[in-house]
Amino acid sequence: MVTEKDVQHIAELADVGINPDELGTFTHQFNAIIEYFDILDRVEGTTTFTRELFNVLREDVVEPSLSQDDILSNAAAKEDGFIKAPRVM
């Protein structure tokens, strides 16, 4: 059972904003869904990956890439060829 406070905390961890008027509905739906997930408690054993997984590596050589203009073309805020981000400090 998660509370509205828990949901608020998860929203902050995930950096998804949540409006105060959405909190009740989100909490209610969240509980219904994780209650359904509890069926997994009955699954026994631990993971043994039988999947055909293998590493895909390549030589570290420089290849053509997108231009700086292309990379910056969708950024909303930029300055002197750089992307501008919110302040971290």
Added chain:
Amino acid sequence: MAGQITFEPDDRYNAFLTTCRHATHGTGKLAGVAVAVKDNISTTGIETTCASKILKGYIPPYDAHVVGLLKASGAAVVGKTNMDEFGMGTTTENSAFGPTLNPCDTGRVPGGSSGGSAAAVAAGMVRMALGTDTGGSIRCPAAFCGIVGLKPTYGRVSRFGLIAYANSLEQIGPMGKTVTDVSDLMGVIAGYDRHDSTSRDKPYSHSPSAEIRGLRIGIPQEYFGAGVDAGVAGAVKAAIGKLEELGAVTVPCSIPSMEYALAAYYVTCTCEASSNLARFDGVRYGPAADTKKSWHDAYQEVRRDGFGAEVRRRIMLGTFALSSGYYGKYYAKAQVARENVRADFSRIFADVDVIAGPTMPTIAFRLKEKSDPLSMYLADILTVPANLAGIPAISVPCGRSEGMPVGLQIMGRPNEDERVIDVAFAYEQAVN
């Protein structure tokens, strides 16, 4: 001959988010064929939004690998189709740009998340379309709209340029009016791509064959159990009867891991989504983050306004399931359950060639019928097993229930996409 086609469809179903009025095309196998592309697949110079406000105005600077292949085949990319935001939904109602309507009954949903692609094909606006399938998002709308849709074996089609939602589950795949169209499109998009580290070197160059004499078809009891509408089950059983008339042999079987499959699927996809969608923060693309605010405040504001409720719900569910103290309870158990699903399929496929059942447990829902998220998730129960196991699965129309189309689902062994195509083709040829 290379050229240009004019594309001005009457889009009364809201199937398209973007249309290209003048679409150029080259020469090749699909010369001049109008192909629609789901809006989570990158197209150079054409807005690509994933039906989300957070990507409104985003113009990809590169083509997805499959889009490059489409162009090389001579096809004309005529537009980008509507979808559930980031592929998260079973109805296409989770689009930030309004729902797509089902051309068979405009009071009903087309299914999702590739609902726009399915509607565009069903309404005859395009001959074929690309969709993506994370937990049934090609097969569900194909079934609901009465068209054909294939989820390929994981790795046979490159995901490079597909805007990721749940990497370990999703595949791009072909949708069309007929099995032949789907097979032709699969022939164009399948093959190795070094830009996708999960790519398999398994090109597809197959022409459908209707010869299925002696084919062994597994019929899992779970696909006809509680929750599957009688009308749907009846139509699918009749279709399987038709396959028997054509010389196939049916074998009862059971997939006990189905009990946990849906929970395993939703834990896995929400965990992957919580990581994948972290990139949408209004810095490199999308609506501007307020650079004067501190980064948490700025990101939360952009993501609250840019993501719809279902997307935020799934990001939060994944964040919760991966958080300290819960990993073992949810994610780790989901991976065990996932392995059990793969093991069940592997055991059954030692005895049978394909598995058949309904694609969806019901016909298309009425608009707004599935307002509760969990009840919407439960509708995916028959499609998610193929994604968890990475196996190919096709939905082919098989009659109607209450006047609405029903889909017959055929699942096959890994890399045997050709065989599921053949079974679907045999059925299609026998009834048309």
